[in-house]
Amino acid sequence: LTGTALLTGCNNHDMSDIDMMPDMEGMGPAVKETPFTTPLRFPETVTGSAQLTAKSGTEAILPGKNARVLGYRNGILGPTLRVQSGSEVTFRFSNNLSEDSNIHWHGLLVPAEMDGHPAQVVRAGESFPYTFRINQAASTAWYHPHPHEKTARQAYLGLAGMIIVETPTERALNLPSGSYELPLIIQDKRLDGTGSPQYTPTMQDVMMGFMGETITVNGVGGAFHPVATRMYRMRVVNGSNGRIYNLALSNEAPFWVIGTDGGLLPTPEAVTALLLSPGERADLLVDFSKLPVGTELYLKSNTFPGASAQGKQAFNILKFRVDKAETDSFQMPASLATITTLSTAAVAKSRSFSIGMNMGNMNMGNMKGMHTINGKVYSMDRIDETVKLGDTEIWDFDNKGDEPHPMHLHSTFFQVLSRVGGRNTLFANEKGWKDTVLVMPGERVRVICRFDKPGLFVAHCHNLEHEDDGMMLNFRVS
Numbered sequence: 001l002t003g004t005a006l007l008t009g010c011n012n013h014d015m016s017d018i019d020m021m022p023d024m025e026g027m028g029p030a031v032k033e034t035p036f037t038t039p040l041r042f043p044e045t046v047t048g049s050a051q052l053t054a055k056s057g058t059e060a061i062l063p064g065k066n067a068r069v070l071g072y073r074n075g076i077l078g079p080t081l082r083v084q085s086g087s088e089v090t091f092r093f094s095n096n097l098s099e100d101s102n103i104h105w106h107g108l109l110v111p112a113e114m115d116g117h118p119a120q121v122v123r124a125g126e127s128f129p130y131t132f133r134i135n136q137a138a139s140t141a142w143y144h145p146h147p148h149e150k151t152a153r154q155a156y157l158g159l160a161g162m163i164i165v166e167t168p169t170e171r172a173l174n175l176p177s178g179s180y181e182l183p184l185i186i187q188d189k190r191l192d193g194t195g196s197p198q199y200t201p202t203m204q205d206v207m208m209g210f211m212g213e214t215i216t217v218n219g220v221g222g223a224f225h226p227v228a229t230r231m232y233r234m235r236v237v238n239g240s241n242g243r244i245y246n247l248a249l250s251n252e253a254p255f256w257v258i259g260t261d262g263g264l265l266p267t268p269e270a271v272t273a274l275l276l277s278p279g280e281r282a283d284l285l286v287d288f289s290k291l292p293v294g295t296e297l298y299l300k301s302n303t304f305p306g307a308s309a310q311g312k313q314a315f316n317i318l319k320f321r322v323d324k325a326e327t328d329s330f331q332m333p334a335s336l337a338t339i340t341t342l343s344t345a346a347v348a349k350s351r352s353f354s355i356g357m358n359m360g361n362m363n364m365g366n367m368k369g370m371h372t373i374n375g376k377v378y379s380m381d382r383i384d385e386t387v388k389l390g391d392t393e394i395w396d397f398d399n400k401g402d403e404p405h406p407m408h409l410h411s412t413f414f415q416v417l418s419r420v421g422g423r424n425t426l427f428a429n430e431k432g433w434k435d436t437v438l439v440m441p442g443e444r445v446r447v448i449c450r451f452d453k454p455g456l457f458v459a460h461c462h463n464l465e466h467e468d469d470g471m472m473l474n475f476r477v478s
């Protein structure tokens with residue numbers, strides 16, 4: 001099997017392969033729970049530098065069905081990359097697909113020429129060494145392709161992986177580690193009769209984001225994981241193209257948010273539910289220590305309001321079975337990290353971005369461009385914003401439409417200043433450094449950040465259908 005088989009007919013903006021029939025429920029495919037009988041798998045962990053080859057392979061997403069997928073390993077997804085802050089790493093990327101690809105290090109502060117800008121692609125059959133020094137707080141990041149108009153399909157078919165940044169300060173907190181630390185990449189897939197993910201977006205899928213009926217964790221549908229009576233750390237990446245999860249436990253017990261996109265929060269935040277949109281990460285502590293052996297518990301997604309078509313269904317994601325009594329000496333740290341608040345007094349410039357639909361851009365010959373920022377469809381060689389190196393700015397995202405947009409900036413982390421309209425509040429995971437923030441319909445979200453990396457970067461909606469459709473801009477820092 002070659003990359004060609006999976007990637008032919010992949011121009012999702014060509015009217016000829018778009019099914020114009022809207023989905024009758026108007027909410028994309030409903031989630032279909034498969035029995036939670038397959039042991040959860042974890043992509044292998046690689047420490048330091050690594051070779052990453054994008055290629056096709058097979059993976060049993062559903063038991064007994066060998067799905068055709070893409071991955072940076074033998075199977076779906078990529079290895080979990082564990083890197084030490086302060087170290088220099090090289091990830092040599094080889095593109096064994098039949099089309100352009102590249103790698104973006106989402107949540108790593110890397111130089112512009114290593115960031116996987118859509119204009120920096122690696123052609124089919126070619127290689128590129130991504131080399132950079134890691135210099136940032138301990139955090140959970142991830143990596144995925146970023147070629148213009150091909151990101152959604154490639155990520156959906158399996159090209160994504162987790163990155164764990166470690167520091168001595170974080171290690172000193174003695175958070176659960178080893179088998180008590182679970183990397184979880186959550187994605188939904190639309191599987192065909194052979195159990196293989198299909199990517200054939202209809203017009204409605206481009207509007208809402210491509211959603212699937214099968215929820216996978218680390219590429220496994222209907223997964224369970226045995227746990228001991230301990231505190232567990234779960235590093236969750238929402239690697240879905242368009243689906244938002246309202247993470248909760250099936251016994252409605254509280255859990256703790258300890259970290260967000262850019263690293264640990266100042267203090268652990270107890271919640272009973274946490275909304276996680278595409279691109280966002282959540283570093284969580286879940287306490288199984290008081291549950292009797294034999295207890296079964298699910299990580300699930302609760303319903304949630306605010307998104308016109310999403311959030312109407314609750315479903316299970318991953319089953320845990322407490323099957324071993326252990327003593328646990330874990331102590332919840334009172335404080336986790338120090339976060340210096342960026343001061344609005346230091347702001348050099350404020351920019352506002354109207355995000356959403358521009359129906360004027362729709363025409364029957366070319367569906368591209370329904371999703372825009374300030375009315376503009378992404379153009380690879382237009383610089384939309386020019387930022388002075390070292391400046392602190394406020395970016396204001398105004399969503400007047402009726403779709404949720406998780407807005408993401410490359411090159412920097414930001415702090416969320418305010419959210420007005422819609423949910424009208426900030427959330428537990430917004431008390432730390434973020435790189436992706438969910439802007440629900442009717443919301444206006446202001447973020448503050450400092451631009452310390454020079455060069456050309458993108459900002460975009462992390463609903464990958466919206467992004468590929470043009471909801472992205474170029475900004476140059478100099």
Ligand code: C2O
Binds near residue numbers: 104410458462
């Ligand atoms: Cu994870 Cu530009 O994206």
Ligand code: CU
Binds near residue numbers: 104408410
């Ligand atoms: Cu990114």
Ligand code: CU
Binds near residue numbers: 461462463
């Ligand atoms: Cu969007």
